[in-house]
Amino acid sequence: MTVLTQRAGAPPAKRALTRRGRPAGTIAPYLFVAPALLLFAAFKLYPIAWSFWLSLFRTDGALQTFAGAANYRRLVADPLFWTALGNTGIILLVQVPLMLALAMGLAVALNSPLLRFKGFIRLGFFMPMVTGLVAYGLLFAILLNPQSGLVNWALGLAGVDPVPWLTDGLWAKIAVGLALTWHYTGYNAVIYLARLQALPKDHYDAAAVDGAGAWHRFRHVTLPGLRPVMLLTLVMSTIGTLQLFDEPYVMTGGGPDNNTMTLGLYLYANGFRYFDFGYASAIAYALAVIIGILGVVQFKFLGDKP
Template structure:
């Protein structure tokens, strides 16, 4: 009788224990489909790409080559040309775009400005335009012979500019397209941070006699620091992966002056079907992005 009562009393405790274990496992069961999709569509391609980078492609034949693709990468002048072109865009276009976005955000945050909602929407609208669509748009606008831009500047006596056919002007054209597309997007990010800054900081600065420039320098800029880091990192990653604009507008020309790393990767993988070398380029690009990200966080991240 005593043993039976002990078994009966143990059953509720066992059920309680099983219920608690089930509750602990329930969150993992809900996350499991997302983890499975991530593993199939993200982890597997990343791992397979690295495996491909260790093979040399000769037509339909693939032979194991070890680090040969990476050694080829180091001695490939066209890869270094594409990396230099991408670096020029990164060092010139990204700072100009972020400065314009910051100034635009400050203007849109002004209490003196009317129709703020309409203006914010207008400056953000380019971001929702498809990459290929706006690349085609700029190709038409900047056509050296029949483009609208050359026609307009011709009305004031300026000679035709060889957009897309000159090495320097082709780079400028890519930069203009990127700036038009992404400035409003970054301005909205800056604006959201500006609206979250405490007003009493500006009031205190005004009481201390700080003018508009000093308020911007000592209040606005420090407050925008996390967003500056965010937009800089995102713009750096996006620029290093730049593909659509040079592919649509110039196809990497003229004379490889707008050949970016992303476009060079695409050409090797899908035009020359050299998937091993393309995978090596992809991993080299990932390493470069990681290094730049660490450097940016090191110098712009929050310090204790």
């Protein structure tokens, strides 16, 4: 059998070229990703671009007229928009840190070598996450009903007066925050737990040899190790809270007196209740800008330092 070898110093063999002069085989990868790119363009890029174009129009009944930046100027002067933004900001600043702190403590507890039946307990804390948003919103609306809810009934047995969970502005915000905390704490705890189990045990052993107590090990070993997932959960929770819709829609409908009106709920009301799609699109883009700014700030202060 004859074996062909390339002579030393000879130029390498050239790859076959297509008719347009490109190396053969470079088109194949694009053909494989083309279906995904087409779907992304059809169901992501096109709606985003169309929404921006729609935000430049004013809706008058069935008639749409080009208005330029009028919807964005209206946004700045709209008191209900600022009310919705304020309500969303309060939930973000109060509920998200509390939820993530609970998730971190829960993850540390679930990672304890002294804990028995770990798999069953972890599953129990994660189960709320698989509950549908509307389903658990209705569940909390029933439990926290001021007149016939199970929570007020239990408080009555303890001698506590009924709490106006869904009929008072402050308590309605607390009710929404409780629902969010119940639903998402276990999910974030599982993320923290996965990171905890990946931390090298040598670091804890070295800290123990140096005389570090449980608090110092948590502060100087656990927290730095959790930093990447802390950023991840904070960014995801921030985005999710700014888009909050299902819980206030099901539990309070944005009331009482717009005290639980969120940006997502206000966007929905303008788009699908008043059919003012131009203004709803402007709200959507304002929300996207807010999310982008907060994301940049969070990466700036919590991201890896060079």
